[in-house]
Amino acid sequence: MKRRDFFKNTTLATAGATLLPTFGFTHSIDKKAGKTAKNIIFLVSDGMSTGTLNMANLLLHRKEGRKSHWVSLYEENKAIRALMDTASANSLVTDSGAASSAWGGGVRVNNGSINVNPDGSSNKPILQKFKAVGKAVGCVTTVPITHATPAGFCIASKSRDDQEGIARQYLSLRFDVMMGGGTEFFTAEKRKDKADLFQEYARQGYGVFRSRKEMMNASTSAGAPILGVFHENGLPYSLDRVQDKQLKEQVPTLAEMTSHAIKHLKNNKKGFVLQVEAGKVDWAAHANDIGGLLYDQIAFDDAIGVALDFADKDKETLVIITTDHGNANPGLYSNEKAEENFDKIQKFRYTNDWILTGISRDSSLKQVVERVEEAQSFAITTDEAQVLLKHIKALDETGVYNPKKLPFSQLAEIQYNYTSVGWGSIHHSADYVELAMYGPGSELLKPFVKNIELHDIMLKACGIIA
Template sequence: MKRRDFFRNASLTALGASLLGPSQLVAAGNAKKRGKTAKNIIFLVSDGMSTGTLNMASLLMQRKYGRQSQWLQLYEQNLVTRALMDTASANSLVTDSAAASSSWGGGVRVPNGALNVSADGTAHKPILQKFKAAGKAVGCVTTVPITHATPAGFCVTSKSRGDQEEIALQYLPLKFDVMMGGGLEYFSKEKRKDKADVFQQFEQAGYAVVQDKNTMQALNAPAGKPVLGVFYEGGLPYSLDAAQDAAISQQVPTLAAMTQKAISQLKKNNKGFVLQVEGGKVDWAAHANDAGALLYDQIAFDEAVKVAIDFAMADKETLVIITTDHGNANPGLFSGSKTNENFDRLQQFKYTNDWILRGITRDFSAAQVIERIEAAQGIVITKDEAAAILSHYNQLDEKGIYNPYKLPFKPLALIQSAYTSIGWGAMDHSADYVELAMYGPGSELLPPFVKNIALHQLMLTAAGISKA
């Protein structure tokens, strides 16, 4: 073939691919013969996971535990089909979690802030409702409120992701088989603005309601009995902080434990199941530039990945999808004379920046700030650096999402960079193409590059559902 003909044909192929819709992209990406139907699907989302987060968490695991992350082991062993995914929303190159989850849930790009509702008001049926109608058991588990954007995008429609009290009520008649996470304030009559006892409404509707780890682990509900587990107000505590607090460890299950319990409940359905698993606090930590929170919650997510992969390897009928909805903050480990030594400090971290800053008051001395950070993370900052942090407590005014007390996360992260060699691009979402991996039946449908909306039809096709 002549060189100019090669490039002409390549250009025509690229143009054709750009004109394909989501279902056609799935077909076009199917270079292999279609395999067996997926009886089950487990869709794992590390919310807000930039590539640097994936990389650094695996490096930390290698240096601290002597093993690669489960996710990257799958790459090393060539066990998954891998792709890059475009994450844009209908109105922005940079998506939020609501629009991102809606792209998978409804198969259509919607504006940021909306859940499966287009700008013209058109509502799109969420995928878990489709799978439930097809006879499968369905559910979500997350480390943030169960009413939050990512699980909600698989479940309901709403013009506003922020209406979480209403989203909790939308879940009630759906009777999804397992819903677990945080968000106590959207179910408790003591916390809700309307004082409605939503926990009681779920119990009266036939749900098994659990609010602590031990009760969850002991649960063995019969097939068809829906389960609601709500374990904490707001998001669940960061994994690093929870490990140091016996009361939290007794109350709150890990993401891996919730995933294990959800699978054990959902697999009772002989038609199979679809489960979404979200490491939601990865995103919150990225917004705060909180390295300890970020990497240890990514490791906790990786433990849930292992639960899903172990099940799928034994089951042989389960499609596992592992990805993120968007990047966030674009952290990275950067070169310097002490990069290894600095990064290894993360191995000794006991608490997050969130824990450190919540415990400081304007009455602290610089020496007390130094002592608190050293006890939490083994880092000894200077007196001037401590004074710089304290200066923000005269008027707490830092802006940013998931920072209700306006704590100085950014100044602390900038100081820590000299001690950890971790740098940050920003404190918000990015437009990066993101990692996407699939294991099991249906993974052969994945092309090397895909728009987020294509996953909606891919999941239905993989499960053998043509009409939903």
């Protein structure tokens, strides 16, 4: 690929007004198109800063002697690679709802909304467009299936937080596969309206799965749409799941969900479009939780492997791999023990989330030290344990996905002394992000794109004219 001069001065206003709102959608197949993709698998590691991709690859290489599937695509020159501008309509720093809406609706919207413009008009999401031309469609994720990233491909909502409403919107759309967490948005016990959506989905002909076993034993033949919801809120972190027999039986991995979804969707003669999201990568970045971050990134890479294996055999599938925005900018930093410290992560058994949720204000300093050592194979000092316990008693830390106000940032600062991994913040960033494409249609990708451009690229790759 030739290098291009792609960095140009832009304004936030220009970024927000790149495309006008789409008020309707008509479609046709471009019969003059070249080789087109029958299927698209769109993989998103939510909140993945470049350092996350780098360190996951380093961890895999040093622990298992192999490279990640994503980095291997670059090393073997198999993918078209680009940088992507992730801004929303009202900020250089996007949230996940606006970011997924840029892909899903083709228009930049304000943070907090999903495919709804500031004037109240909405943009038709891309899975509805693909469904209209006869393709099977679906989403799988490690966070609630009603969360911002899958929703951005599926529906329009004034608020990304209306997950109960999003769960109900999905019902009538009859998408072919929807799997992830978020049981509280489907059960009568937790919904504000006391509606049993699981029962409503089943009455309307959906196959409903509540466990990994049910999913693995289910038929993947063409037919009824499927809804799989395996855990309240997000699914457990990969690192914690593997240590818990009950969780391993209850909750599938992202790779397993991806494999099952592909087997179900591929039976459609007109092809399929599937979004796959590693949503807990973002949650771990917000928490500065290095174990949660890297092992969920590796679990995402396993899902990439599933997608690439299918694409290599199928020859008609475009695989898109990216993130919606950076988050927290983690990195391995130089000191005399950097390699030795980084290698400690190989021995991690549990995440920082597991550590902190198991410490109470009544815990002793010894118990705090032992909790950390059990989880991550190094012993913090008594002084460091005292600092942690002080914040556990105060519950004074804020942050996204931290309702208990646990001291995640404080623990990450202590961990730096043992892992040499540091963090820039606990928030999203405006970084340009990695984007890779593999398969038919990848030639449409330029070296630098805005997030909204992926919408038309996906349609064009399948020979669809909007």
